[in-house]
Amino acid sequence: MDRVVKNSQAARLKGKKPREPGYARLAHLLREEIFGGHVAAGARLKVSDIARRYGTSTNPAREALQVLEGEGLVTITPNRGASVREINEDMLQNVFELRTLLWIYIIKTFVEFATADEIAELRRHQLACEAAAQNGDYPAYHHANILFHDLIVDHHFNSEAVAIIRKHNGWMKAFAKSEPLSLAQMRRSVAEHWRIVEAVEAGETQKAADAIEEHLTNAQASFLERLRRRRLNAAN
Numbered sequence: 001m002d003r004v005v006k007n008s009q010a011a012r013l014k015g016k017k018p019r020e021p022g023y024a025r026l027a028h029l030l031r032e033e034i035f036g037g038h039v040a041a042g043a044r045l046k047v048s049d050i051a052r053r054y055g056t057s058t059n060p061a062r063e064a065l066q067v068l069e070g071e072g073l074v075t076i077t078p079n080r081g082a083s084v085r086e087i088n089e090d091m092l093q094n095v096f097e098l099r100t101l102l103w104i105y106i107i108k109t110f111v112e113f114a115t116a117d118e119i120a121e122l123r124r125h126q127l128a129c130e131a132a133a134q135n136g137d138y139p140a141y142h143h144a145n146i147l148f149h150d151l152i153v154d155h156h157f158n159s160e161a162v163a164i165i166r167k168h169n170g171w172m173k174a175f176a177k178s179e180p181l182s183l184a185q186m187r188r189s190v191a192e193h194w195r196i197v198e199a200v201e202a203g204e205t206q207k208a209a210d211a212i213e214e215h216l217t218n219a220q221a222s223f224l225e226r227l228r229r230r231r232l233n234a235a236n
Helices: 003-013 022-035 047-054 058-070 089-113 116-134 138-154 159-178 183-202 205-235
Strands: 074-077 081-084
Touching: 022 047, 022 058, 022 159, 047 058, 058 074, 058 081, 058 159, 089 138, 089 159, 089 183, 089 205, 116 138, 116 183, 138 159, 138 183, 159 205, 183 205
Parallel strands: none
Antiparallel strands: 074 081
16 A cells, blocks of 8 residues: 555544645645745746646646635736736725625624534634633634634535635735734734624624624734735835
8 A cells, every 4th residue: 555545544544634635735835935925926927837846747736826816816817827916905905895794794694593512612712712812822823713713604504605705715814824913913803702702602693793893804904014014024
């Protein structure tokens, strides 16, 4: 039995998720390169270069670029190939305005239909966020924060709304990872999470909507601040 099959079986036996498809992994790596400042806005992304750099065939590289195009990170032009799109304040504001509208809709539905187990799980993720913030552990906070938000959106019945939210999730997560929150920002986010949790537990639909709107408004301000700081640092 070859090594790949053995590793796959071992992962399943340990209860781990199967390894994601090759193109998804490539999209993740390219996303992190873009937000890590290693690939500048306007830079060309050639399928052959990506395949050679990551030791893969051209098909996964091409599919990865298509994923990033769907997220709005890359522009693919016929006969010219792919190039990195500039992520600026206007784009970010447009994305957050749309996400806020959808999140208000989704959290209201979550309040109405979440099971007791789902609500308890939401609290567990929030406790993990709080513990990470208290320890100043941003990677742990980042992980728990993703689980917190994903739980609310993952099982929503409106697949179109979920697809729009997920469209930008990858690059927003990559940006958040490359530009960590300060301790004060983590603590503020935790306080906002608690307002969401408490409203969900009380079955208060409008309070949950108000809490998620406040949370996203502050998240937008934080993203814009970090984006401006990155632009100024790049100019110096």
